[in-house]
Each structure stands twice: as C-alpha cells, then as structure tokens.
Amino acid sequence: MGLNTSIRAARSVDRIVGSADTAATTVHLVRDRGAEPQVRPASRYHGDEAGAPDLLDFAVNVRHAVPPDWLRLRLADRLTDLAGYPSAADRTAAVAAVASRHGVPEDHVLLLAGGSEGFSLLPALQPGLAALIAPSFTEPEAVLAAAGIPLRQVVLPPPFRLRDAAIPCSADLVVVGNPTNPTGVLHPRDSVLDLRRPDRLVVVDEAFADAVPEEPESVAGLCLPDLLVLRSLTKTWSLAGLRVGYALGAPAVLARLAAARPHWPLGTLQLEAITACCAPAAVEEATAGAHEVSRLRTQMTAALRGLGLVVIEGHAPFVTFAVPDGVLMRKRLQAQGIAVRRCDTFVGLTPDHLRAAVRPEWPVLVAAVAEVLR
Numbered sequence: 436m437g438l439n440t441s442i443r444a445a446r447s448v449d450r451i452v453g454s455a456d457t458a459a460t461t462v463h464l465v466r467d468r469g470a471e472p473q474v475r476p477a478s479r480y481h482g483d484e485a486g487a488p489d490l491l492d493f494a495v496n497v498r499h500a501v502p503p504d505w506l507r508l509r510l511a512d513r514l515t516d517l518a519g520y521p522s523a524a525d526r527t528a529a530v531a532a533v534a535s536r537h538g539v540p541e542d543h544v545l546l547l548a549g550g551s552e553g554f555s556l557l558p559a560l561q562p563g564l565a566a567l568i569a570p571s572f573t574e575p576e577a578v579l580a581a582a583g584i585p586l587r588q589v590v591l592p593p594p595f596r597l598r599d600a601a602i603p604c605s606a607d608l609v610v611v612g613n614p615t616n617p618t619g620v621l622h623p624r625d626s627v628l629d630l631r632r633p634d635r636l637v638v639v640d641e642a643f644a645d646a647v648p649e650e651p652e653s654v655a656g657l658c659l660p661d662l663l664v665l666r667s668l669t670k671t672w673s674l675a676g677l678r679v680g681y682a683l684g685a686p687a688v689l690a691r692l693a694a695a696r697p698h699w700p701l702g703t704l705q706l707e708a709i710t711a712c713c714a715p716a717a718v719e720e721a722t723a724g725a726h727e728v729s730r731l732r733t734q735m736t737a738a739l740r741g742l743g744l745v746v747i748e749g750h751a752p753f754v755t756f757a758v759p760d761g762v763l764m765r766k767r768l769q770a771q772g773i774a775v776r777r778c779d780t781f782v783g784l785t786p787d788h789l790r791a792a793v794r795p796e797w798p799v800l801v802a803a804v805a806e807v808l809r
C-alpha cells in the first residue's frame with residue numbers, strides 16, 4: 436500500500452527477503468490469487484471455547500471476572516439513554532479521549548467494536564498480498580482468507596524474534612502483534628518499524644500493549660501514514676462482552692476501512708466505555724495493573740521453569756510454555772477444574788504448547804501442572 440494509501444495490485448512474483456539468519460523462517464502459502472476463499476477451521480478457534488463456568492479459567496486473557504465498579508456504574512448511568520441513537524456528542528467525546536490518550540490528531544482515530552472489528556475491515560483495503568507474522572492471533576487470517584485475500588504466513592522460529600522474519604517483497608499488507616499473542620514476545624519498536632516498505636501498510640495489533648508497563652515498544656502515537664495500530668479495551672477493562680477498541684492510522688486509510696460500515700457502528704455504551712477507559716485516571720489505573728501483571732508473570736514464569744518446562748520469554752498478560760504431552764496435560768488439568776489455552780490452532784506452535792493467563796491464582800495452576808508431571 437502506498438504512502439498515499441492506495442493499495443496497488445500485487446506484483447505477480449513473490450521474492451523472499453530477510454536478514455542473513457532467516458534460513459529457519461518458513462513462509463507458508465495459505466491462499467493464492469484466484470483460489471476459492473477457504474478459511475482454516477482452527478483459525479476460528481478462540482480461548483473462550485476452552486472455558487466453562489465451573490473451571491478456573493486460564494484460557495482467556497480478560498484481566499478480571501467483572502469490570503471495575505466505577506466503570507460499571509458509569510455504564511449503568513447511561514442505560515436510560517439507550518432509547519435514542521448513539522449521539523454525535525458521545526462519538527466526539529470518545530474520539531477526543533482516544534486522541535488525547537495517545538497524543539494523536541482526532542482524525543487519526545477510528546472507534547471500533549473491539550480490535551477484532553479492525554481486522555474484519557482490512558479486506559476493504561483490497562490488499563494484493565497479506566503477510567501474517569506467525570505464530571499470532573488468528574482473526575486476521577480468518578477474515579482475510581474469507582474475503583479471498585492472498586495470504587502468506589511468515590512463521591518465526593523460536594525464540595520468535597521479528598528480526599528473523601522473511602517477508603515477501605510483494606506483501607502490501609503486513610500484520611504483526613505486539614506483544615504477540617500467543618507467544619507473549621514483545622518486539623522492539625524498531626523491528627516493527629523495519630517492516631515498513633514503500634507501497635505497504637503495516638498493521639500492528641497492540642491488543643495487549645496496555646498490559647506492558649509504560650508501553651515502551653508501542654507505536655500507537657507515531658502517526659505514520661503507512662502504519663495502522665489496532666488497540667483493544669476488552670482485556671484490561673474486562674469488557675469483552677461490550678466490544679470496544681479503536682484504530683490509529685492515517686485519515687485516508689481509516690476512511691477506506693470505514694467506508695462500508697453502518698451509520699451507527701458503535702452503541703452508546705461502547706462510546707461511553709471508550710471515553711471512560713481512555714481518560715487519564717483510567718490510563719493510570721491500567722498502568723498500575725500492568726505493573727502488577729508483570730510482577731505476577733515473573734513469579735509464574737519462574738515457577739513453571741522450576742518444573743523443568745520451557746517457557747517462551749515474553750512480556751504479556753499470559754505465559755506460553757511447552758509440556759511433554761499437551762493433550763494429556765489439558766485433559767488432566769480440566770479434570771482438576773482448570774482451563775488453559777491449546778496452542779495447536781496457532782500456525783507455528785504445537786499440541787504441546789499451552790498458554791495460560793497471568794492471574795493471582797497462578798500457584799493453583801502450577802501445582803496442578805506439577806501434579807500431572809509427577
């Protein structure tokens with residue numbers, strides 16, 4: 436995609452480029468031009484399918500069981516307003532709150548029904564070839580494949596560093612998560628920016644960026660014309676059921692993404708939540724929470740390593756590790772009332788990789804894992 440936001444027709448030959456040590460990187464063809472749209476079924480699997488009301492849920496990364504009291508009260512206050520259509524004033528307030536939170540102009544903000552909606556709008560850009568850095572969140576793959584967009588999975592080998600990525604030259608859309616779900620790897624922002632090329636849009640999924648204290652590698656405030664950042668408010672604020680997030684990008688890119696949306700893409704409660712969660716006090720609360728998550732993560736990682744397990748080095752509100760028999764481990768944990776996230780649905784990981792949310796209850800999980808390993 437050009438810096439003028441026009442996506443050019445993909446060049447017909449894909450040359451693979453990368454740094455000298457990219458030999459281990461594999462590039463999987465997922466879908467080529469002209470092929471029937473076909474979605475890999477596993478790309479539609481999400482962690483919430485592993486949970487159940489009677490299980491201690493480490494499979495989903497939503498921070499708390501309920502949204503904070505102050506946020507629930509604030510949303511409850513707006514219930515009577517649901518008789519009317521979402522107002523321009525509410526939309527303006529939410530856009531202003533996001534813009535101010537990230538220090539970007541208001542025309543660089545697109546409010547979304549969750550970060551996932553941002554992915555679902557990408558086909559509107561009509562990319563010629565999308566390169567997806569894997570392992571990663573599978574929604575981009577699912578929606579782009581369903582729309583018939585040619586795809587390549589650029590599979591990073593352990594330790595999943597971005598500098599090892601061999602991106603096809605002709606990729607005019609590159610999607611990367613930072614920190615990445617499911618590995619938890621936090622890429623240096625320079626590595627993210629190195630993905631930029633003329634005629635290419637780099638999409639950075641920062642759904643978990645607010646769980647990293649001070650967000651040192653975030654590119655959210657950069658306002659580069661060929662960068663689109665997707666942010667989620669559903670994890671940190673325990674609002675997965677409300678669907679709230681936003682995109683930060685060049686106005687022309689945002690306009691193309693939004694062109695075919697309905698007139699009221701977000702409801703009043705969603706707008707109120709975005710305004711509330713981007714206010715300075717909320718951002719401060721999120722930062723404090725990120726420090727706590729980071730502290731718990733260090734303990735949880737050390738305990739899992741203490742069991743002799745390989746834990747992927749990362750900075751995210753979840754931890755991914757490998758066990759000798761992942762299928763058996765999940766089954767035995769479930770029998771002990773614990774759900775963890777299977778990782779064989781992610782391109783580049785195996786049935787023996789498991790992902791667990793960082794929670795204060797981590798000792799229960801580690802004890803249960805130890806029990807299974809005994």
Ligand SMILES: Cc1ncc(COP(=O)(O)O)c(C=O)c1O
Nearest residue numbers: 549550551572616642667669680
């Ligand atoms: C890496 C990643 N990006 C984006 C999303 C989308 O989040 P939401 O649509 O709830 O904002 C998720 C949800 O699980 C995710 O894990």
